[in-house]
Amino acid sequence: MKKYAGVIVRKDDKCLFCKRNADLNNFGGEWSIPGGSVEKGEEIPNAAQREFYEETAHQLGTPISSLMAWVELLKSKFNLSDESMILEMENDVKRLETVADRFSKIGSKPILHNHVVYEVVEEFVNYFKVRVSDKIEFILIGDKQVEALVNVPLFDWVIENILKNAVNAIDNEGIIKIEVKENLVKEQVFIDITDTGAGIPKKDFDTVFQPGYTTRKRGWGLGLSLTKRIVENYHQGSVFVKDSEIAKGTTFRIVLKSNMTYVPTTTS
Numbered sequence: 001m002k003k004y005a006g007v008i009v010r011k012d013d014k015c016l017f018c019k020r021n022a023d024l025n026n027f028g029g030e031w032s033i034p035g036g037s038v039e040k041g042e043e044i045p046n047a048a049q050r051e052f053y054e055e056t057a058h059q060l061g062t063p064i065s066s067l068m069a070w071v072e073l074l075k076s077k078f079n080l081s082d083e084s085m086i087l088e089m090e091n092d093v094k095r096l097e098t099v100a101d102r103f104s105k106i107g108s109k110p111i112l113h114n115h116v117v118y119e120v121v122e123e124f125v126n127y128f129k130v131r132v133s134d135k136i137e138f139i140l141i142g143d144k145q146v147e148a149l150v151n152v153p154l155f156d157w158v159i160e161n162i163l164k165n166a167v168n169a170i171d172n173e174g175i176i177k178i179e180v181k182e183n184l185v186k187e188q189v190f191i192d193i194t195d196t197g198a199g200i201p202k203k204d205f206d207t208v209f210q211p212g213y214t215t216r217k218r219g220w221g222l223g224l225s226l227t228k229r230i231v232e233n234y235h236q237g238s239v240f241v242k243d244s245e246i247a248k249g250t251t252f253r254i255v256l257k258s259n260m261t262y263v264p265t266t267t268s
């Protein structure tokens with residue numbers, strides 16, 4: 001049996017992107033992915049993985065373009081161009097396009113551009129907050145100028161994973177605060193995401209980033225491992241649990257390299 005890269009099999013024997021060959025009750029069965037088969041805990045080769053992602057992006061392309069056209073038609077036919085529902089629908093279709101684009105780019109080196117971090121985060125938070133319960137309040141504060149080299153589609157994915165986890169951790173009602181800060185001396189940007197959710201035990205501060213670790217019934221345990229990979233490998237930054245208290249909440253910190261150079265001033 002070949003070795004495959006990237007462990008994608010969950011602890012409870014469910015596998016992302018895999019179809020079980022044997023019947024679903026037979027937990028000893030084999031998983032298959034396009035381009036090969038994989039057994040629990042094995043790794044997937046980059047070539048097969050890339051081929052699968054490219055194919056996924058390609059397959060998504062047609063329905064997405066047609067959804068785009070349907071939205072345009074709805075706007076013109078019913079004169080709904082100002083309707084917020086249509087605008088949100090349009091945002092969702094654009095989002096699908098971004099997700100498909102991510103799939104097509106996996107495996108290739110992402111290009112980083114200089115961005116005002118606050119603006120990137122703000123845009124995503126505005127998209128995200130109308131899609132979750134209105135009992136969750138979002139607060140965005142901090143430095144509105146600091147810049148960093150960011151690949152926006154990938155970075156959005158980071159924010160999305162952390163925000164989704166924060167929403168999942170909140171039982172019904174709560175607050176998610178996002179703060180953008182600059183550490184001028186270290187030439188770093190901090191993005192602190194704090195929720196008023198269930199909290200994480202101290203012993204699990206690192207474990208939560210391991211692929212397959214989940215405490216959710218329907219979780220894959222992939223969100224934070226992906227987040228870590230995107231921040232560390234593509235942005236040369238870091239991400240960790242800064243603070244957490246059971247039943248009080250959690251703060252995740254993302255650290256990016258600031259694009260501002262610190263020049264100490266001297267007094268004569």
Ligand SMILES: Nc1ncnc2c1ncn2[C@@H]1O[C@H](COP(=O)(O)OP(=O)(O)OP(=O)(O)O)[C@@H](O)[C@H]1O
Pocket residue numbers: 161165166169195197198199200208209213214215216218219220221222223224225250
């Ligand atoms: N803000 C948070 N508050 C409390 N626990 C959290 C928080 N964020 C993550 N966790 C814990 O870390 C685990 C792993 O998170 P991760 O995002 O990797 O996977 P998941 O959310 O379980 O599944 P998915 O792959 O769908 O994201 C969660 O199941 C949860 O136990």
Ligand SMILES: [Mg+2]
Pocket residue numbers: 161164165222223224
């Ligand atoms: Mg998650």
